[in-house]
Amino acid sequence: MIRKIFIQPKSLLFIFFSVLILVSISVFNEQRQSRKEVLEILESQSKSLLEAMIVSSQEILFAGDEIEEEIRNRLLNNASLIKILLSENNLNNQILQKIAYSNNINRINVFDKNAKLKFSNIPDDDSDEMEQIAGDLLAPIFEGVQDTLIIGLRQSRLDNEFRYIVALAANNSDAIVLNLDADELLEFRKRIGFGILLNKLTENEQVIYTALQDTFGIMAASGNISELDPISNTEFLERIYDDATFDWRFYDFGEEEVYEAVHRFELDDETVGLFRIGLSLEPLNQVYSRITNRVIIFGILLLALGTFLLTLVFTRQNFNLLKKQYSYIEDFASKLVSNANDVIIVLNAQKQIVEINPAAENYFSVSGEKIRFKNLSNLLPSMDIDEIITSDSKVVDLSVSVENEIRNLFVSISEFKDSQEELRYVLIMRDVTKLKELEEQITRGKQLTAMGNLASGVAHEIRNPLNSISTIVQQLKKDFEPKEDKEDYEKFVDVVYKEVQRINKTIESFLKLAKPKPVQRSKFNLAKFFNELFMQFEKEMKNKSIELKIENEYDDFVNWDYDQMRQVMINLIKNASDAIESSGKINITCKKVDDKILLTVNDDGKGISPDKLDKIFNLYFTTKAEGTGIGLGIVQRIINEHGGIIKVSSQENIGTKFIIELNID
Numbered sequence: 001m002i003r004k005i006f007i008q009p010k011s012l013l014f015i016f017f018s019v020l021i022l023v024s025i026s027v028f029n030e031q032r033q034s035r036k037e038v039l040e041i042l043e044s045q046s047k048s049l050l051e052a053m054i055v056s057s058q059e060i061l062f063a064g065d066e067i068e069e070e071i072r073n074r075l076l077n078n079a080s081l082i083k084i085l086l087s088e089n090n091l092n093n094q095i096l097q098k099i100a101y102s103n104n105i106n107r108i109n110v111f112d113k114n115a116k117l118k119f120s121n122i123p124d125d126d127s128d129e130m131e132q133i134a135g136d137l138l139a140p141i142f143e144g145v146q147d148t149l150i151i152g153l154r155q156s157r158l159d160n161e162f163r164y165i166v167a168l169a170a171n172n173s174d175a176i177v178l179n180l181d182a183d184e185l186l187e188f189r190k191r192i193g194f195g196i197l198l199n200k201l202t203e204n205e206q207v208i209y210t211a212l213q214d215t216f217g218i219m220a221a222s223g224n225i226s227e228l229d230p231i232s233n234t235e236f237l238e239r240i241y242d243d244a245t246f247d248w249r250f251y252d253f254g255e256e257e258v259y260e261a262v263h264r265f266e267l268d269d270e271t272v273g274l275f276r277i278g279l280s281l282e283p284l285n286q287v288y289s290r291i292t293n294r295v296i297i298f299g300i301l302l303l304a305l306g307t308f309l310l311t312l313v314f315t316r317q318n319f320n321l322l323k324k325q326y327s328y329i330e331d332f333a334s335k336l337v338s339n340a341n342d343v344i345i346v347l348n349a350q351k352q353i354v355e356i357n358p359a360a361e362n363y364f365s366v367s368g369e370k371i372r373f374k375n376l377s378n379l380l381p382s383m384d385i386d387e388i389i390t391s392d393s394k395v396v397d398l399s400v401s402v403e404n405e406i407r408n409l410f411v412s413i414s415e416f417k418d419s420q421e422e423l424r425y426v427l428i429m430r431d432v433t434k435l436k437e438l439e440e441q442i443t444r445g446k447q448l449t450a451m452g453n454l455a456s457g458v459a460h461e462i463r464n465p466l467n468s469i470s471t472i473v474q475q476l477k478k479d480f481e482p483k484e485d486k487e488d489y490e491k492f493v494d495v496v497y498k499e500v501q502r503i504n505k506t507i508e509s510f511l512k513l514a515k516p517k518p519v520q521r522s523k524f525n526l527a528k529f530f531n532e533l534f535m536q537f538e539k540e541m542k543n544k545s546i547e548l549k550i551e552n553e554y555d556d557f558v559n560w561d562y563d564q565m566r567q568v569m570i571n572l573i574k575n576a577s578d579a580i581e582s583s584g585k586i587n588i589t590c591k592k593v594d595d596k597i598l599l600t601v602n603d604d605g606k607g608i609s610p611d612k613l614d615k616i617f618n619l620y621f622t623t624k625a626e627g628t629g630i631g632l633g634i635v636q637r638i639i640n641e642h643g644g645i646i647k648v649s650s651q652e653n654i655g656t657k658f659i660i661e662l663n664i665d
Helices: 002-007 009-085 093-102 127-139 184-193 194-201 234-241 282-339 356-363 385-390 432-478 488-513 525-541 561-579 631-640
Strands: 108-109 117-120 148-155 162-169 177-180 207-214 218-223 246-253 258-266 268-278 343-348 353-356 395-402 404-419 423-431 520-523 546-552 558-561 584-593 596-603 645-651 657-665
Touching: 009 093, 009 162, 009 177, 009 258, 009 268, 009 282, 093 108, 093 117, 093 184, 108 127, 117 127, 127 343, 162 520, 177 184, 194 525, 234 246, 234 268, 246 631, 258 546, 385 404, 385 631, 404 432, 432 488, 525 546, 546 561, 558 561, 561 584, 561 596, 561 657, 631 645
Parallel strands: 546 584
Antiparallel strands: 108 117, 108 177, 148 162, 162 177, 207 218, 207 268, 246 258, 258 268, 343 353, 343 423, 395 404, 404 423, 520 558, 584 596, 596 657, 645 657
């Protein structure tokens, strides 16, 4: 019996798959028809619901506009009355109080063209703050650009309440400002707003969410929704917003798939946004469930037959298949190791190298044959392999010396036993030096931005009193003449004035760092750039007995901000010059490496101690007696904004090297 089955496996397979195909076709047709009917019902219902929402929304908007227009006209009418009283010089605080009380107005203020408060119905001890706000808010009236300002809803500076504000220009560019409590308007919006309408709709268990969305985000939504995909990021939504009126799709809402219908919302022939409604797919899932039950019944019958048949067929093929798979896996693993970009090294139980992949050969510049059965210390003298193997973590981040250069390696270690049951260790290494440098660059950039913002705030606070001091000192020198010690008095006044100017220059530097000019890229020749730089410093360096040498191997164009990159080189050259106490050398090199430009500024000055080296880019940190500590901060920021990286290495009494890596464009 078994022999006959083996003789006719193709016939059995044909029968099995024929029955399977017939059943599948039947199930598929029923599923497609049922799905089509349910989707047509969903489309019809969702479209009707959305059209009803649009009509209700239009009514809401019209009602809100009418309320707001009534409030606006009421305030402007009172402002016109006050304008007449002001022009007739019949206005005072008591009259404003009567007008405010009679018309239920919260506050009435009259400002002159210099934003100084002239009249008010409410005495305010904090008029300075109010005048400062008025100066910005009412600038169009003071400058004669507008005679009426509808400021609208704005939160009170004294409490959390909202006010509705309008302003009217008076004679001599005065401004009349009126506001009233906006509780009535806000309560009306809450009572009939979009949110109420949308939340009412979601009370139906089949409605998952509703939302009104424009190109800026969600305008209103049901309570169970806080985020939806933006219109600009979705071709489906953009099409409805620009061209179509209604469409639907299946949409992943959180962890649930819903039927989403979308209808464009227009008001006065202008598109306001999109109404989106998500409906439950439960009716559709019920159809699928019914069909699934039928599939299960047929499947059980087919499974019994198919299992027996396939077991016989595939058992005969199993051995050959496994043999082919083993050969494939062995070949794949060999190619994977050979072509991997990561360094892979296999050690024996004695920590000797038994295998090394081509990437490792290139990385360490060694031959696999020559290094085989030698200790790992021949490649990585500073790595303690025993400590890594015995540690709890099998993944470590190490700083090691490779060909006299410090590299950061991410090392993963695992162990296994080969076919002879001999212990093997597999080390997979990835050079993350560039990544570490980029992380440090980003960290320094964030610190620089934070400290620059702090400096900007402090500088603005100091600047005003400094200007006052400077003015007073000059006035004292001009108008006041002491009866005795006149010469000493004038010297002291000059010292104070000079110190004020020095502090003001420092503040200017702080503001320059906190609010740098945007990068203005332009193409310029790098050889010409270095020639001009050399001419600028040649005489100065000779006077200091310093040899300035520039070696440029890239005689072509770059797309950088010329002035900012010139500032970078000037700062680095001056720092190098200051680090050389008597005589020395400053070497600048430039070359193209891959698609990047590599700039180095190297001096043989006194160097920087290790405990200070990681702080030199910090704002206000300096090793010079009269330094401000912002020069390297500016350099760091410029390089960051050019998308580059700056590194530094230094040894005391040997010198310092700055390395800059930039894209050509």
